[in-house]
């Protein structure tokens with residue numbers, strides 16, 4: 210497909226993919242880019258009234274105060290499952306196989322109506338969708354550059370380098386790595402070395418870091434402030450003007 214979007218994956222569940230998606234949505238929208246979220250497959254949905262709420266999508270939409278139409282909400286999250294488990298198991302329990310062409314069609318509908326679509330994966334790259342396919346197959350279907358969200362601390366080198374290897378083996382374009390401090394703590398020697406080692410051994414740009422943001426702070430505003438330093442810039446986000454933006458630079462380089 211094209212580059213009117215970015216796929217956000219991670220080294221695991223709970224690493225900060227939704228947080229990064231929120232930060233980028235806030236950042237892009239603050240610069241006048243009509244960016245919207247998509248969470249093609251959500252497990253662990255909540256039943257509220259007659260509705261099945263997808264929490265990650267809900268979080269992103271609320272943070273940017275965007276109310277989609279009914280059709281758009283369906284495109285933004287076509288597969289909603291209640292059990293909080295892997296998509297392959299949730300789909301099996303619901304007897305509702307995940308069809309990649311349906312997700313691609315939903316993405317196209319959103320991309321036709323908005324400037325930019327930020328697509329959040331579920332779990333990590335090799336999370337199964339059924340007996341045969343994994344999240345990597347979904348990424349290949351959409352053909353977007355992939356941003357990897359990783360933990361900053363001990364254990365991240367193995368997880369991140371494995372993730373990058375799987376993305377490369379699938380022929381996907383890697384936009385870079387962002388680390389998120391989902392826990393309170395000081396940046397020590399290990400973390401500093403981790404970032405340098407990921408860049409060197411993974412042969413990718415480490416675009417930035419989202420620090421721990423205490424609950425009492427305005428997450429959206431703080432996340433937006435920090436993600437500014439990730440230096441997104443044209444030509445990948447043409448409407449941004451001449452802002453310093455490394456993520457986009459990485460995307461542009463990756464596409465060249």
Ligand SMILES: Nc1ncnc2c1ncn2[C@@H]1O[C@H](COP(=O)(O)OP(=O)(O)O)[C@@H](O)[C@H]1O
Nearest residue numbers: 222223224225226227228390391419420421422
């Ligand atoms: N920068 C941050 N500061 C504080 N808490 C964070 C930060 N980023 C994420 N979290 C928290 O960590 C948990 C996992 O983050 P989330 O973005 O939902 O991960 P994922 O989407 O990868 O599952 C959530 O409870 C979220 O609120």
Ligand SMILES: [Mg+2]
Nearest residue numbers: 226227265329
């Ligand atoms: Mg999430």
